[in-house]
Amino acid sequence: MSATVDTRQETAGKPPRISSRRLTERVFRIRESGIIVVLIVFVAITVSIQPRFASQQEVQFVLANTTIFALLALGETMVIVSRNVDLSIGSVVGLSAYVSASLFGKVHGIPIVVVFLVGLGIGLAVGVANGLMVAIGRVPSLVVTLATLYIVRGLDILIVGGNEVVAQTLPNAFIQIPRAGVYGVPYLAIVIAAVIGVGAYYLRSYRSGRELYAIGSNPEAARLAGIRVGRRVFTAFAVSGAIAGVAGVLWAAQYQTVDSNAGTGYELTVIASVVVGGVAIFGGSGSAVGAAIGALLLQTINSALYVLGISPFWDQAIAGALLLAAITLDRIISLRLTAALRRRSAGVGT
Amino acid sequence: MGADGHAAGAGQPDPAGSAPGQPGAGPSVSEQSAPSPPGSGPSAPGSGPAATSGAGTPDPPVPPDPAHVPAEPARPASAVPRLSLVHAAKSFGAVRAVVDGSIDLYGGEAHALVGENGAGKSTVVKMLAGVHQPDAGQLLIEGQPVVLSGPAAAQAAGIAVIYQEPTLFPDLTVAENIFMGQQPLLAARRIDRRLMRTQSAALFDRLGVQLDPGRISRGLSIADQQIVEIAKALTRETQVIVMDEPTAALSAAEVARLFDVVRALRADGAAVLFISHRLEEVFEICQRVTVMRDGSTVLASELAGLTADDLVRAMVGRDMPQRTAGERGQPGDEVLRVERLTREGVFTDISLHVRAGEIVALAGLVGSGRSEVARAIFGIDRYDAGKVIVRGKELRKASPTAAMAAGIGYVPEDRRQQGLVMDMSVQQNVALASLARLRRGGLVRSAAERAFATDWAQRLRLKYGRLTDPVSMLSGGNQQKVVLAKWLGRGPALLIVDEPTRGIDIATKADVHDLLVRLAGEGVAIFMISSELPEVLSVGDRILVMREGRLTAEYSHADASEEKIISAATGQLERAR
Numbered sequence: 001m002s003a004t005v006d007t008r009q010e011t012a013g014k015p016p017r018i019s020s021r022r023l024t025e026r027v028f029r030i031r032e033s034g035i036i037v038v039l040i041v042f043v044a045i046t047v048s049i050q051p052r053f054a055s056q057q058e059v060q061f062v063l064a065n066t067t068i069f070a071l072l073a074l075g076e077t078m079v080i081v082s083r084n085v086d087l088s089i090g091s092v093v094g095l096s097a098y099v100s101a102s103l104f105g106k107v108h109g110i111p112i113v114v115v116f117l118v119g120l121g122i123g124l125a126v127g128v129a130n131g132l133m134v135a136i137g138r139v140p141s142l143v144v145t146l147a148t149l150y151i152v153r154g155l156d157i158l159i160v161g162g163n164e165v166v167a168q169t170l171p172n173a174f175i176q177i178p179r180a181g182v183y184g185v186p187y188l189a190i191v192i193a194a195v196i197g198v199g200a201y202y203l204r205s206y207r208s209g210r211e212l213y214a215i216g217s218n219p220e221a222a223r224l225a226g227i228r229v230g231r232r233v234f235t236a237f238a239v240s241g242a243i244a245g246v247a248g249v250l251w252a253a254q255y256q257t258v259d260s261n262a263g264t265g266y267e268l269t270v271i272a273s274v275v276v277g278g279v280a281i282f283g284g285s286g287s288a289v290g291a292a293i294g295a296l297l298l299q300t301i302n303s304a305l306y307v308l309g310i311s312p313f314w315d316q317a318i319a320g321a322l323l324l325a326a327i328t329l330d331r332i333i334s335l336r337l338t339a340a341l342r343r344r345s346a347g348v349g350t
Numbered sequence: 351m352g353a354d355g356h357a358a359g360a361g362q363p364d365p366a367g368s369a370p371g372q373p374g375a376g377p378s379v380s381e382q383s384a385p386s387p388p389g390s391g392p393s394a395p396g397s398g399p400a401a402t403s404g405a406g407t408p409d410p411p412v413p414p415d416p417a418h419v420p421a422e423p424a425r426p427a428s429a430v431p432r433l434s435l436v437h438a439a440k441s442f443g444a445v446r447a448v449v450d451g452s453i454d455l456y457g458g459e460a461h462a463l464v465g466e467n468g469a470g471k472s473t474v475v476k477m478l479a480g481v482h483q484p485d486a487g488q489l490l491i492e493g494q495p496v497v498l499s500g501p502a503a504a505q506a507a508g509i510a511v512i513y514q515e516p517t518l519f520p521d522l523t524v525a526e527n528i529f530m531g532q533q534p535l536l537a538a539r540r541i542d543r544r545l546m547r548t549q550s551a552a553l554f555d556r557l558g559v560q561l562d563p564g565r566i567s568r569g570l571s572i573a574d575q576q577i578v579e580i581a582k583a584l585t586r587e588t589q590v591i592v593m594d595e596p597t598a599a600l601s602a603a604e605v606a607r608l609f610d611v612v613r614a615l616r617a618d619g620a621a622v623l624f625i626s627h628r629l630e631e632v633f634e635i636c637q638r639v640t641v642m643r644d645g646s647t648v649l650a651s652e653l654a655g656l657t658a659d660d661l662v663r664a665m666v667g668r669d670m671p672q673r674t675a676g677e678r679g680q681p682g683d684e685v686l687r688v689e690r691l692t693r694e695g696v697f698t699d700i701s702l703h704v705r706a707g708e709i710v711a712l713a714g715l716v717g718s719g720r721s722e723v724a725r726a727i728f729g730i731d732r733y734d735a736g737k738v739i740v741r742g743k744e745l746r747k748a749s750p751t752a753a754m755a756a757g758i759g760y761v762p763e764d765r766r767q768q769g770l771v772m773d774m775s776v777q778q779n780v781a782l783a784s785l786a787r788l789r790r791g792g793l794v795r796s797a798a799e800r801a802f803a804t805d806w807a808q809r810l811r812l813k814y815g816r817l818t819d820p821v822s823m824l825s826g827g828n829q830q831k832v833v834l835a836k837w838l839g840r841g842p843a844l845l846i847v848d849e850p851t852r853g854i855d856i857a858t859k860a861d862v863h864d865l866l867v868r869l870a871g872e873g874v875a876i877f878m879i880s881s882e883l884p885e886v887l888s889v890g891d892r893i894l895v896m897r898e899g900r901l902t903a904e905y906s907h908a909d910a911s912e913e914k915i916i917s918a919a920t921g922q923l924e925r926a927r
Contacts (some may be wrong), residue, residue: 224513
């Protein structure tokens with residue numbers, strides 16, 4: 001072999017290898033910093049028109065809204081990265097919110113922790129059902145979770161009927177969860193940020209996390225590489241469901257009045273956040289931190305339009321435009337990157 | 351790869367170079383997945399691979415020009431093969447892919463597996479890889495029977511497979527691809543990315559290639575992707591490396607690089623199974639050979655002492671089928687003329703003609719560009735240069751509509767994907783290409799459609815339940831008849847058929863052959879692509895052979911033989927001259 005080493009080193013120099021790595025790294029850094037730049041520009045413009053947007057109350061409002069979506073985006077990122085999708089999370093939020101909040105009225109003095117566990121359990125059950133059907137039943141996740149979206153929402157309507165949980169039945173300590181904080185930053189937002197950080201680190205630095213990316217990048221190769229595809233995908237759905245269950249309890253604490261409409265349409269907002277945040281819709285790349293920033297961006301836009309007195313109808317149009325921009329950007333980057341890498345590898349190969 | 355770090359031994363004239371512990375070269379990552387083969391057999395377990403590479407292969411000082419290494423008899427010291435497949439059989443539905451497949455792989459040897467298309471090589475590879483489990487027969491590792499439940503089990507047993515189309519994760523970095531599932535870990539089971547990169551770089555140094563471990567693998571050339579797959583195999587305790595036609599997509603320089611790697615692996619004590627259609631490569635790199643034919647192993651031998659002709663004979667040697675062509679009259683006017691047709695990188699300078707009443711067969715290996723020529727003639731694909739002339743008129747490029755209007759019918763290779771609408775009924779499929787004739791006032795008349803389909807079903811001896819059944823309910827052979835009926839209903843002047851009898855049973859095969867001959871008798875010009883030599887020889891009036899995008903030979907029906915065609919298809923012809 002050593003003879004070959006010599007010839008190769010004579011023909012191909014070192015430079016290509018280094019510049020090629022720089023290129024990929026630079027592109028990825030740009031990908032996530034791009035969203036942050038958009039966010040900063042947007043906030044700056046809004047504040048310059050309406051300084052009230054920088055007030056403690058507004059910041060708190062935006063962050064409180066973002067926490068729930070950012071948390072949901074963590075679970076959805078795990079699912080989307082593995083080339084699947086979870087559409088059921090909005091319905092799970094609704095069911096979990098109602099059932100957990102109504103517990104305070106039914107069981108006097110029930111510990112808040114127990115309520116959270118109940119919410120988590122509801123979400124986990126739906127997530128496990130989704131995971132089993134996708135991993136073992138080999139049914140496309142789009143179909144499975146569309147079905148559970150309707151089933152869980154139907155169950156929710158059945159249970160809620162015409163009722164609703166009202167704020168008076170909720171203990172003060174529960175209502176304070178999303179509100180307590182320092183300098184307008186809720187403690188909850190800090191906790192959620194930490195959870196997302198841990199989640200992102202897990203996806204980046206643990207074998208099972210990387211295997212989710214591998215599955216999303218090339219499912220057939222993942223199977224040939226001996227990755228237990230079914231188990232990993234199942235876990236992703238279970239976690240996504242459990243997270244949605246917890247998010248439902250937080251939803252009840254945040255909005256206090258829960259009827260059968262709670263969480264309707266959240267799945268689409270969350271998926272939009274994830275994609276705007278740089279997670280490829282067909283799996284294989286993107287980070288949970290990016291997804292959380294995507295959620296922050298969408299919620300910021302939502303609040304900013306309100307503060308600026310622009311019709312909230314614009315909100316969805318802008319979210320849609322951002323989504324298109326994100327996907328277009330992804331496509332352009334991946335085409336450019338592929339072409340650049342191909343040129344480089346051709347340079348090295350000959 | 352029992353002994354990490356021994357690799358550098360092969361090319362080094364200095365015997366000290368083969369001492370263990372090349373600094374930085376040995377990726378000894380595998381505390382996690384140290385998979386000693388189940389039951390190390392009668393030979394002393396500890397002395398396995400290392401002892402083999404030292405004692406068995408008499409090759410430390412390899413000559414400086416490795417291209418002319420004689421095929422050294424490398425029967426290794428250990429008498430027990432690393433990996434054996436013993437009398438294995440495997441069927442898929444009614445198709446018996448492997449009937450009696452046996453192969454013994456010893457440590458320290460490069461072993462060739464050769465055979466015609468469809469001889470069962472790929473199925474054998476998939477059984478070794480744990481993708482398929484044999485229906486009968488056994489898999490032995492170091493003499494002990496094992497069952498490989500899946501690809502993961504095969505990997506754990508030290509078997510690595512490099513497929514013809516490498517299976518990488520395009521979004522992940524090269525280093526991640528190499529270490530997927532067995533990444534080096536830090537405390538708390540975190541992945542050690544830095545170590546992963548440096549170890550990948552060390553592996554590439556050892557393989558003598560320049561690749562950046564930190565780049566994502568999207569955009570790598572096929573050759574580089576194969577190198578990544580090989581590096582992957584090196585990170586494990588790999589005992590056996592299977593390479594399925596690794597050279598098919600490589601340039602000469604890349605093949606030379608791959609062969610250096612194979613030699614190093616062999617010197618390291620690994621068993622390398624090398625599958626190739628290029629016999630000259632087999633003789634260059636391998637010590638032993640297994641030949642398969644029609645799903646069975648027909649020859650297992652040392653390569654030394656054998657010639658390419660011997661291998662070809664073993665690959666072919668079967669009973670010649672009854673000759674069906676020949677008793678027809680002289681062919682008529684020229685229907686198709688192709689002049690210097692070229693599509694860059696796919697086929698070059700193809701000139702041929704087909705006359706009315708004549709069957710021209712195009713033989714060659716899979717991937718030699720035969721189907722691409724047919725697709726270009728019919729206008730599915732573009733071409734860069736040349737002309738297609740049908741009955742004296744030049745055909746418009748890349749227009750299947752123009753080709754159909756000129757009287758060409760095309761029965762594609764993959765009938766499920768391209769030839770049939772599987773959910774539509776038999777009757778609708780038969781009528782699909784003739785709707786213009788069955789239409790009145792813009793509507794297809796159902797009665798006319800039924801009469802038309804019934805007529806063709808009878809003429810082709812189609813076996814079906816009801817004409818309104820979906821075509822997916824028919825057997826493969828009868829589906830093929832439906833595709834033929836669909837085109838014959840238009841009364842074509844030229845019929846292009848690509849692999850007309852692939853995957854269909856023998857009786858129906860004979861029906862299809864009869865039909866083609868009968869059509870030619872009625873004056874239709876037929877251009878047939880086939881990988882089955884008996885079919886080519888029995889049906890074809892003239893036989894053209896393609897190799898790597900060029901026409902390499904033409905034989906008349908009387909001149910042709912399996913040996914000649916295989917030689918022309920594999921390049922042995924040029925060697926002989």
